[in-house]
Amino acid sequence: MDARDVWKSYGKNVANQGVSFNIDEGEFVAFLGPNGGGKTTLMRQIYGELYPDRGEIRIMGERPQKALRFMGVVPQEGRPLDSLTAEEHVTLLGMLKRFSRQEARAKARELLELMGIDPKARVDNLSGGNKRKVLIISAIISDPKILVLDEPTVGLDPEARREVWNYLVEMKKEGKTIILTTHYLEEAETLSDRVYFLNKKILLEGKVSEIKQKFSEYYVVTNVDSGEKYYVKREELMEFLGKANFRFEVKLSSLEEIFMRLFQ
Numbered sequence: 001m002d003a004r005d006v007w008k009s010y011g012k013n014v015a016n017q018g019v020s021f022n023i024d025e026g027e028f029v030a031f032l033g034p035n036g037g038g039k040t041t042l043m044r045q046i047y048g049e050l051y052p053d054r055g056e057i058r059i060m061g062e063r064p065q066k067a068l069r070f071m072g073v074v075p076q077e078g079r080p081l082d083s084l085t086a087e088e089h090v091t092l093l094g095m096l097k098r099f100s101r102q103e104a105r106a107k108a109r110e111l112l113e114l115m116g117i118d119p120k121a122r123v124d125n126l127s128g129g130n131k132r133k134v135l136i137i138s139a140i141i142s143d144p145k146i147l148v149l150d151e152p153t154v155g156l157d158p159e160a161r162r163e164v165w166n167y168l169v170e171m172k173k174e175g176k177t178i179i180l181t182t183h184y185l186e187e188a189e190t191l192s193d194r195v196y197f198l199n200k201k202i203l204l205e206g207k208v209s210e211i212k213q214k215f216s217e218y219y220v221v222t223n224v225d226s227g228e229k230y231y232v233k234r235e236e237l238m239e240f241l242g243k244a245n246f247r248f249e250v251k252l253s254s255l256e257e258i259f260m261r262l263f264q
């Protein structure tokens, strides 16, 4: 999947500013960025709901609207249809995409049970987390080659989030290409092969380990009384600490701190 110089504005508000990226088949890529950084706008262009003002996106050689048949999507504000049971919901999506009713129902039951959801439960009686799971299962039932997940684990408790993660790891093992946006850096770090930091533009791209390496020359010095943080290069650390007239703690940068540094 390639994006080349993608621009997208809402009136005067520029959401994506010359975004380019390249995602290989089977890769797991996370887009990270602050609120309003343009992640959802980019995802909506990937799954063909919005057109770029400039530039283009190609997915398996095709335009997003055509490539949608290869994709499973969980939109950010997506909500399942409340009046159905979990099984009916997933079955319906399976039928819309490719399966007969019988096939879709069998697959729906299998996936729901795997994710710990009672197939007969009505969607409106499910917890927020389980509703998200129903959406994710509805996106994957058709066995898409590409998964686009816009903040798929928002609102999930840590256990439910782990279950979704485990499932996504399985999906990756099956060779699927997975693109997700998240605010949970731990999620990006745990799951993805590569991350893009996006704040309108792409600010940084790479493997989590490479990014960490790049920033490994920086130490985070925290004033333990005020909580203030300083980012200090390795070679300047001794001099900095020698002059510090406060109680401090020194640590290597985590992905979270790299994020803070880029977006502060």
Ligand SMILES: Nc1ncnc2c1ncn2[C@@H]1O[C@H](COP(=O)(O)OP(=O)(O)OP(=O)(O)O)[C@@H](O)[C@H]1O
Pocket: 010, 013, 014, 015, 033, 034, 035, 036, 037, 038, 039, 040, 041, 042
């Ligand atoms: N439908 C819309 N109409 C007008 N402006 C919009 C619309 N959708 C998004 N925006 C604006 O575009 C910018 C990018 O928003 P977007 O939702 O793509 O960012 P995001 O990174 O997904 O944010 P968040 O992490 O908060 O979900 C923001 O300034 C937002 O206010």
